[in-house]
Amino acid sequence: MRPGPASLSILCSSLLCAAASAAPQAAVVLFDEVARPGVEILALAPDTTHLLAGDAVTAAAALRTTFPESAIELTRSKRADGGAALTLQWRQIWKSGVALQTAPQDLRPLLAQGTLGFDLKVDALDAGGLVVKIGCGPSCERQVPYVLPGRAAQGKGWQRVVLALSCFTRDGDDFSQVVRPFALEGTGSGQVSIANVAIAAGGTPNTACPDWRTVAVTPARLDEAWSIDWWLPRHRQKLDDAQQMVRDGRSPQLVFIGDSITQGWEKEGAPVWQTHYAKFDALDLGFGGDRTENVLWRLQNGAVDGLDPKVAVLMIGTNNTGLRGDFPVSTVAGIRRNLDELRQRLPRTRIMLMAIFPRDAMPDSTLRRTNDAINAQLPALADGNRIVFVDVNRAFLTPDGLLANTIMPDLLHPNAAGYAIWAKAMQPELDRLMALPRL
Numbered sequence: 063m064r065p066g067p068a069s070l071s072i073l074c075s076s077l078l079c080a081a082a083s084a085a086p087q088a089a090v091v092l093f094d095e096v097a098r099p100g101v102e103i104l105a106l107a108p109d110t111t112h113l114l115a116g117d118a119v120t121a122a123a124a125l126r127t128t129f130p131e132s133a134i135e136l137t138r139s140k141r142a143d144g145g146a147a148l149t150l151q152w153r154q155i156w157k158s159g160v161a162l163q164t165a166p167q168d169l170r171p172l173l174a175q176g177t178l179g180f181d182l183k184v185d186a187l188d189a190g191g192l193v194v195k196i197g198c199g200p201s202c203e204r205q206v207p208y209v210l211p212g213r214a215a216q217g218k219g220w221q222r223v224v225l226a227l228s229c230f231t232r233d234g235d236d237f238s239q240v241v242r243p244f245a246l247e248g249t250g251s252g253q254v255s256i257a258n259v260a261i262a263a264g265g266t267p268n269t270a271c272p273d274w275r276t277v278a279v280t281p282a283r284l285d286e287a288w289s290i291d292w293w294l295p296r297h298r299q300k301l302d303d304a305q306q307m308v309r310d311g312r313s314p315q316l317v318f319i320g321d322s323i324t325q326g327w328e329k330e331g332a333p334v335w336q337t338h339y340a341k342f343d344a345l346d347l348g349f350g351g352d353r354t355e356n357v358l359w360r361l362q363n364g365a366v367d368g369l370d371p372k373v374a375v376l377m378i379g380t381n382n383t384g385l386r387g388d389f390p391v392s393t394v395a396g397i398r399r400n401l402d403e404l405r406q407r408l409p410r411t412r413i414m415l416m417a418i419f420p421r422d423a424m425p426d427s428t429l430r431r432t433n434d435a436i437n438a439q440l441p442a443l444a445d446g447n448r449i450v451f452v453d454v455n456r457a458f459l460t461p462d463g464l465l466a467n468t469i470m471p472d473l474l475h476p477n478a479a480g481y482a483i484w485a486k487a488m489q490p491e492l493d494r495l496m497a498l499p500r501l
Contacts, residue, residue, distance in 0.1 A: 089260055089261060089262045089263060090167070090169070090172070090243060090260065090261040091259075091260045092162040092164070092243060092244055092259040092260060092261070093148065093162055093180075093256070093257070093259040094146070094257070094258050094259070094260070095145060095146055100164055100165055101162055101163070101164055102162070102164070103136070103148065103160070104136075104160070104161040104162075104163055105119050105120070105121055105134055105135070105136035105150070105158075105159070105160060106134075106157065106158060106159035106161055106245065106247060107121035107125060107134050107157065107158060108128075108129070108155065108156060109124070109128075110124040112124070112136070114138070114148075118135060118137040118138070119137075120134060120135045120136075121133075121135075121158075122134075125155070129154070129155055131153075132152075132153055133152065134150075134152045134153075134155060134158040135150075135151045135152075136148060136149070136150050136151075136160055137151075139255055141220065141257060145257055145258075147181075147183075147255045147256065147257040148160055148255065148257070149253065149254070149255040150246070150248060150253070150254055150255070150256075151252075151253045152190070152248050152250075152251060152252060152253075153251045154250070154251055155249070155250075155251075156250075157248075157249060158247065158248045159245050159246055160246050160256065161242050161244065161245035161246075162242070162244045162245070162259060163241055163242050164240075164243060166239040166241050167239075167240055167241075168238045168239070169196075169227070169237045169261065170236075171263075172227060172261055172262075172263050173227050173231055174228075175263065175264050176226075176227040176261060176262060176264065176265070177224050177225060177226055177227060177261070177262050177264065177265035177266075177267055178194070178196065178225045178227060178230075178244065178260075178261050179222060179223065179224040179225075179259070179260055179261075179262060180223055180244070180246075180256050180257070180258060180260075181221070181222055181257040181258045182212075182215065182220070182221055182222075182223050182246075182254060182255070182256055183215075183219060183220045183255040183256075184212055184213075184215040184217070184253075185216070185217070185252075185253040185255070186216065186251070186252050186253045187212050187213050187252040187253075187254065188213060188216065189250050189251040189252065190248055190249055190250030190251045190252030190287050191207075191208075191212065191249050191250055191252075192207075192208040192209060192212040192247065192249075192252075192254065192287075193206065193209075193246075193249075194206045194208050194225060194245070194246055195230075195242075195244075195245040195246075196227070196230040196244060196245075197241060197242035197243060197245075198230065198231070198232075198235040198237050199236040199237060199238065199239050200239060202235065202236070203242070203245075204229075204230035204231065204232065204235070205247075205386075206225060206229050206230065206269075206272075207272075208223075209285055209290070210285055211269065212254070220257070222268070223268070223269055224265055224267050224269060225267055225269050226267040226271070227261070229267075229271035232274050232389070233389075243261060244259050244261075249287050250287045274388070274392070275392070277386075277388075277392075278353065278382055278392045278393055278395055278396035279354070279355065279358070279395050279396050279399045280355050280358075281355055281358045281359040282356060282359055283356065283359055284349065284351050284353075286351055288351075289350070293351075297349070297360055297365070300345075300365065301364050301365070303345070304366075304368070304369060305368060307343060307345070308368055308369070312343040313369060313370060313371075314342070314343045314344055314345040314371050315342040315344070315371050315372045315373070315496070316339055316342040316343075316344040316345070316371055316372065316373050316374075316375070316492075316496070317344065317345045317347060317366065317371045317373075317374045318344065318345070318346050318347060318348060318374075318375045319348070319357060319361075319365075319374060319376045319377075319378070319404075320347075320348045320352070320376065320377040320378050320416075321348060321349060321350060321352040321353075321357075321377075321381055322349075322350035322351060322381075322475060323348065323377065323380070323419060323474075323475060323476065324346065324347070324377060325346065325349060325350050326348065326476060327339075327346045327348065327481065328346055330475075330478050330480075331478065331481030331484075334478070334481045334482050334484075334485045335481075337485075338485050338489070342372075342496070345371075347365055347366075351381055351385070352378065353378070353379075353381045353385065353388075353396070354378055354379060354382055354393060354395075354396025354397055354399065354400060355396060357376075357378050357400050358396070358399055358403060361403040361407060362403065366407050366408055369408065370408070370411070371408065371411050372411065372412065372495070372496050372498075372500070373411065373412050373413070373414055373492065373495045374404055374408060374411050374412075374413050374414070375413075375414045375416060375488075375492075376397075376404065376414070376416065377416035377417075377418060377419070378396075378400060379393045379397055379433070380419065380421060380433060380474070382396060383418075383429055383432045383433055384421070384429055384474075390432060390435040390436045390439065393436050394440070394443075397415075397440065397443065398443055401413060401449060405448065405449075409501070410500050412447075412449075412498065412501065413450070414450055414452050414491065414495060415440060415443060415444055415449055415450065415451045415452065416452055416453075416454070417440060417451070417452070417453035417454070417455055418433045418436055418437055419433075419455060419458065419470075419474075420433065420458055420459060421433060421465070421470075421473055422473050422474075423464060423467070423473055424463075425459075425462075425463030425464070430465075437453065437455070448501065450491065450495065454483075454484060454488055457483050457484075457486070457487040458470070458476075458480065458483060469483060
């Protein structure tokens with residue numbers, strides 16, 4: 063529902079109300095029935111942005127070489143009541159979006175009680191997902207996932223979405239120089255429309271958001287747009303596989319637990335797995351995209367129930383770093399919760415806690431430094447007996463700390479050569495743990 067004349071009268075006509083006066087800031091209106099001076103409307107593609115200067119803009123030229131089967135189009139559209147809207151259509155692409163960009167502005171006065179509100183109409187999202195973003199200063203943005211509520215809204219017409227600005231804030235964020243106060247990004251394929259986008263000084267949120275302070279330790283399924291179709295079925299299949307192994311008298315003596323890097327033992331790492339770990343009836347419990355809370359959910363929902371392995375290898379956390387930008391302390395807390403759960407459910411199993419692998423080519427990249435900060439805290443979680451910390455990261459790096467795409471083509475996931483390096487570097491400690499008497 064659009065604001066009526068009385069409501070509109072209290073909204074500022076400029077981007078940042080009362081910027082040069084003593085009056086309290088009331089709202090930042092970004093898109094409604096009136097053309098907003100200084101607001102650029104952008105279509106987002108994976109590596110480019112495209113200004114909507116007329117009625118439509120596409121990212122076809124930018125996608126043609128790298129993503130020839132993909133499409134992104136942003137158009138000006140109309141609601142049934144004649145109101146202005148923007149419609150985003152995208153197909154087979156990992157990132158698309160519509161963003162509203164302004165001159166740098168200070169959103170700090172609005173953060174405590176403020177809300178972000180916009181009208182949303184979802185025409186198609188069963189093969190895609192949404193995320194809502196707000197910039198938090200230069201090279202900084204915060205996001206709220208909107209996959210499940212977005213899919214639930216499909217075909218239900220216009221709905222008002224109101225999020226607390228606190229959903230987008232973390233300790234240390236500045237918000238004094240925000241140039242992109244709103245973006246709605248889509249992945250996969252879909253079509254949505256937005257209207258009446260504004261940041262208000264107050265308001266009542268109608269949409270929940272994760273608490274960044276506790277999300278890493280709160281058990282949850284992985285509900286990314288690209289994971290919904292396979293994640294839970296894979297979990298159930300792994301439960302069946304493990305129980306069948308037990309019934310067959312082949313109870314796994316070695317279990318690997320983690321994310322896509324661990325799941326890769328079933329793909330690029332399969333030959334190495336057959337050579338080194340198949341003899342232990344090893345079980346791969348790696349799930350692409352998992353963060354600490356997703357592993358915790360799996361553990362609490364039967365992943366290792368009924369098993370009694372000699373050793374469990376745990377490596378998790380790089381998706382906390384990359385997908386969500388968690389602070390190291392949050393990721394470490396999530397890893398600690400996973401260790402606690404494993405100790406409870408596998409009382410006779412020794413746990414090999416792996417340092418999170420390096421990522422990105424350069425040692426000073428933000429994500430590399432974040433993983434290094436996490437790894438620096440992990441030895442404190444190990445006791446040298448029940449839990450042993452193992453860091454093989456130097457085996458992947460040159461003497462000056464560079465990571466080569468010859469062993470990790472995307473500078474994150476090992477290829478066959480990378481898995482061979484992992485196995486060789488880990489083998490002495492794994493052999494020692496497997497030879498020890500049961501706890």
